Amino acid sequence: MDGAHVTTPDAILDIKGLNRSVLVKPGAKRIIIDDFNFSFSEGQIYTIVGPSGSGKSSLLRLLNRLDERDDGEIIFQGESIDSIPVQALREKIALVFQMPYVFPGTVESNLLYSRSKKHENERNELIDLLNRVGLDEMYLPRNPENLSLGQQQRVALARSLSMEPEILLLDEPTSALDPGASRTIEELLTNLNQTMNLTLIIVTHNFRQALRLGGISLVLIDGRIIEAGPTKELFENPANEQTRKFIAGELR
Amino acid sequence: MIDIGFLEVAIAICLMILAIILARWQRTGTEKELAIGTVRSFVQLVAVGYALEFIFGMENFFAIIGTMVVMMMVGAYTAGKRAVNIKNGSVISFIAIFTGSLVTLGLMLGLGIIKAKAQYMIPLGGMIIGNSMNCSALVMERLYSDISGNKLAIETSLSLGKSWQDASRTYFQRAIKAGMMHMLNFFKTVGLVALPGAMTGMILAGASPLKAVLIQIIVGYMLTAAVTVAGIVAAQLAIRQMFTTHHQLKL
Ligand SMILES: Nc1ncnc2c1ncn2[C@@H]1O[C@H](COP(=O)(O)OP(=O)(O)O)[C@@H](O)[C@H]1O
Ligand SMILES: [Mg+2]
Numbered sequence: 001m002d003g004a005h006v007t008t009p010d011a012i013l014d015i016k017g018l019n020r021s022v023l024v025k026p027g028a029k030r031i032i033i034d035d036f037n038f039s040f041s042e043g044q045i046y047t048i049v050g051p052s053g054s055g056k057s058s059l060l061r062l063l064n065r066l067d068e069r070d071d072g073e074i075i076f077q078g079e080s081i082d083s084i085p086v087q088a089l090r091e092k093i094a095l096v097f098q099m100p101y102v103f104p105g106t107v108e109s110n111l112l113y114s115r116s117k118k119h120e121n122e123r124n125e126l127i128d129l130l131n132r133v134g135l136d137e138m139y140l141p142r143n144p145e146n147l148s149l150g151q152q153q154r155v156a157l158a159r160s161l162s163m164e165p166e167i168l169l170l171d172e173p174t175s176a177l178d179p180g181a182s183r184t185i186e187e188l189l190t191n192l193n194q195t196m197n198l199t200l201i202i203v204t205h206n207f208r209q210a211l212r213l214g215g216i217s218l219v220l221i222d223g224r225i226i227e228a229g230p231t232k233e234l235f236e237n238p239a240n241e242q243t244r245k246f247i248a249g250e251l252r
Numbered sequence: 253m254i255d256i257g258f259l260e261v262a263i264a265i266c267l268m269i270l271a272i273i274l275a276r277w278q279r280t281g282t283e284k285e286l287a288i289g290t291v292r293s294f295v296q297l298v299a300v301g302y303a304l305e306f307i308f309g310m311e312n313f314f315a316i317i318g319t320m321v322v323m324m325m326v327g328a329y330t331a332g333k334r335a336v337n338i339k340n341g342s343v344i345s346f347i348a349i350f351t352g353s354l355v356t357l358g359l360m361l362g363l364g365i366i367k368a369k370a371q372y373m374i375p376l377g378g379m380i381i382g383n384s385m386n387c388s389a390l391v392m393e394r395l396y397s398d399i400s401g402n403k404l405a406i407e408t409s410l411s412l413g414k415s416w417q418d419a420s421r422t423y424f425q426r427a428i429k430a431g432m433m434h435m436l437n438f439f440k441t442v443g444l445v446a447l448p449g450a451m452t453g454m455i456l457a458g459a460s461p462l463k464a465v466l467i468q469i470i471v472g473y474m475l476t477a478a479v480t481v482a483g484i485v486a487a488q489l490a491i492r493q494m495f496t497t498h499h500q501l502k503l
Pocket of ligand 2: 056057058171172
């Protein structure tokens, strides 16, 4: 994957030569994203799969500029993300974290959290947001801190959707949840992708989850894409030795 | 009060010796610190006394300012060392303490409430600097622990398009409150539970209680104003180090 770069015509997010390193000690640099090149198409589901510590979270954080890259280009809808005001960018490229954080208050206040500008929100709009994540209007007045983690993650998802993002980044959105709640979220995500044509980039350390989600997978190891392609083919017939090791559970 | 000299101090030291004997007899384990503390405070205070006599004797404006700058530097260094996790904590504290002192003493001088004499500037400056030092150390410590302990909440806010100022406002407010708590509590109990030091000292030195109270009120308001300014400056400077202009958390 590295080196060769093809920009697809329907690219929504085009990444070229992306690098990020951190100073672990004064003078000691550690590369965590190593020459990442990829072109994400609009309306697709992507999963980024790899062992823990391979740089998956770091990659997502570069895409909504929670962290700053060392070099490389990130082109969103034909425009470098540097020329888009950061706060506006984060509404267009939304990030959902592994551990849902809900703000104290009500589910309603959480759904309104990101939208201070357009204040007179229709109640119907909020109900619609809840429905999209499989909850109903009964939840609006509830204190989200008393909900189960799975329900909190759905509130977090609805809260991100309230920004009407073009791309949704999800960092291991189910790894804090039990298997039942995980499946629900997976189904919600594929549904959102189909009904809203929302581009999803989902990080997971579990290739079985990637298989359930479908779409296109990128295998990330030590900050590099070692293999990418349609999820089913990739994991049923991996070309790369390290991908095989990862599937066999030898890489954690 | 009777005239005080070193003889009277020597008698007071007898009290400390009594306390040390008592501590030893009861095996409190504090006798050594008491003994060291007695000697140490004696030496420090007497040295300060002579230094102040010297400065008061000069009655030179620049000597007063120089003394205050030295006190500020010591205070800033101490506060910076307490807030170990804040980069340039001493520099931040210096700016905070300096601003707090400048605003309040400047205003008092400008309004003619005090004169630019060592008798006023040094004790008031000392109190302002000491309290501002405490406040800025507390503010920086609290800011760091709250922000580093709430990364997920803050980055969730940032990811929802909030500015770093909005995402950190709660912690900014809490830190300032923590730094001012001492002052705010003081207001509640002053005169009821505790008689403030300045007032006690004046009454002991023979001033009328009412006059002592009026001066205490002025001192109290001035200290609070100075601490407020210092706390806000320290918090503003410290929090700016924790975020980038691109609304990224740097911790
Ligand atoms: N701010 C940072 N400082 C130091 N090391 C970091 C930092 N962020 C990430 N890393 C390191 O970078 C590597 C990739 O981390 P991460 O992106 O969290 O991996 P993943 O999400 O795939 O588990 C890890 O080795 C991690 O320790
Ligand atoms: Mg991760």
